[in-house]
Amino acid sequence: MIERPESLDQFIGQEKVKKVLKVAIESAKKRGEPLDHVLFYGPPGTGKTTLSMIIAKELGKEIKIVSAPTIERKGDLIALITSLNEGDVLFIDEIHRLNRSLEESIYSAMEDFRIDIVTGSGSKRALSIELPRFTLIGATTRLNLLTPPFRSRFGLICRLELYTASELARIAKKNAEKLGIVLSEGALKILARSSRGTPRILNQLLKRFRDYATVHGWEKIGEDRAKKVLDELGIDSYGLDQMDRKILKTIAEVFKGGPVGLNTLAMVLKEDVETIANVHEPYLIEMGFIVRTPRGRKITPEGLRAIGYLPSPSLL
Ligand SMILES: Nc1ncnc2c1ncn2[C@@H]1O[C@H](COP(=O)(O)OP(=O)(O)OP(=O)(O)O)[C@@H](O)[C@H]1O
Numbered sequence: 001m002i003e004r005p006e007s008l009d010q011f012i013g014q015e016k017v018k019k020v021l022k023v024a025i026e027s028a029k030k031r032g033e034p035l036d037h038v039l040f041y042g043p044p045g046t047g048k049t050t051l052s053m054i055i056a057k058e059l060g061k062e063i064k065i066v067s068a069p070t071i072e073r074k075g076d077l078i079a080l081i082t083s084l085n086e087g088d089v090l091f092i093d094e095i096h097r098l099n100r101s102l103e104e105s106i107y108s109a110m111e112d113f114r115i116d117i118v119t120g121s122g123s124k125r126a127l128s129i130e131l132p133r134f135t136l137i138g139a140t141t142r143l144n145l146l147t148p149p150f151r152s153r154f155g156l157i158c159r160l161e162l163y164t165a166s167e168l169a170r171i172a173k174k175n176a177e178k179l180g181i182v183l184s185e186g187a188l189k190i191l192a193r194s195s196r197g198t199p200r201i202l203n204q205l206l207k208r209f210r211d212y213a214t215v216h217g218w219e220k221i222g223e224d225r226a227k228k229v230l231d232e233l234g235i236d237s238y239g240l241d242q243m244d245r246k247i248l249k250t251i252a253e254v255f256k257g258g259p260v261g262l263n264t265l266a267m268v269l270k271e272d273v274e275t276i277a278n279v280h281e282p283y284l285i286e287m288g289f290i291v292r293t294p295r296g297r298k299i300t301p302e303g304l305r306a307i308g309y310l311p312s313p314s315l316l
């Protein structure tokens with residue numbers, strides 16, 4: 001089993017975010033107050049849930065984890081928050097999917113720790129429900145889908161970035177040990193480069209490495225074995241998977257290099273827009289293989305090289 005890192009010190013990478021969080025947590029603890037509300041945004045699998053659990057642990061508080069679409073009514077929200085103790089953390093995943101009709105309630109819960117309700121049918125009575133002072137942590141891959149007033153109610157807004165190859169190699173080394181497999185330095189590097197900047201993908205690949213080691217009785221995985229496994233999994237030396245390459249090829253061949261709009265691209269690829277926008281695009285942009293322009297996505301010369309084309313000026 002690969003457990004999640006359990007403290008900020010164990011958590012590798014995201015140094016800027018960690019620094020900010022450390023100060024905020026220490027200050028909240030010293031003042032004996034709940035931590036300001038936190039919003040994490042960034043690509044899938046980069047540690048939003050993990051960091052939220054770490055925050056609760058470092059605060060010495062409980063955390064309740066829910067996904068936004070499960071909160072349907074005001075009553076659900078009230079029940080959730082009133083079940084918390086002072087200073088506990090409510091983690092709402094996919095917070096951009098929170099029911100719009102709940103926004104007013106969540107604003108007052110966040111700001112004043114109360115929610116107003118109206119009771120009775122004929123003679124309506126307004127009632128204000130007092131809530132424990134809690135910390136809301138929201139996570140999203142789509143910051144732009146949160147309204148500005150919602151965003152502005154988070155005291156700490158933290159952007160998680162894709163990880164560098166050297167950070168991923170450090171994570172890989174640690175987690176390989178936990179899985180009981182041995183990788184050479186070269187294999188660790190290859191693995192890190194193939195993980196698309198994402199610890200979750202790195203961990204998945206490590207498990208595949210373990211499968212191969214188990215089945216073939218490998219005591220150690222060197223560069224050749226690492227390459228062989230990745231090759232069999234359809235992952236190339238840029239860390240691109242089949243869908244990434246399909247995206248690049250489609251932009252290059254069907255759309256003559258672009259620009260092409262995301263919706264059109266998704267339609268041609270028969271893939272869901274969100275998956276392309278959240279899973280594939282951030283890495284392709286990070287690698288400099290595509291660029292976003294006001295008129296859509298364009299492939300770059302590096303992108304063309306990555307799929308084995310010589311960059312031709314007419315495409316660019
Ligand atoms: N910095 C890190 N060091 C070690 N492991 C990490 C790190 N960040 C994430 N992980 C591991 O990667 C996996 C995915 O992390 P996590 O679930 O926190 O991502 P997420 O940002 O919440 O993803 P999603 O957007 O899909 O909810 C977990 O198994 C976690 O333990």
Ligand SMILES: [Mg+2]
Nearest residue numbers: 048049093139
């Ligand atoms: Mg998560």
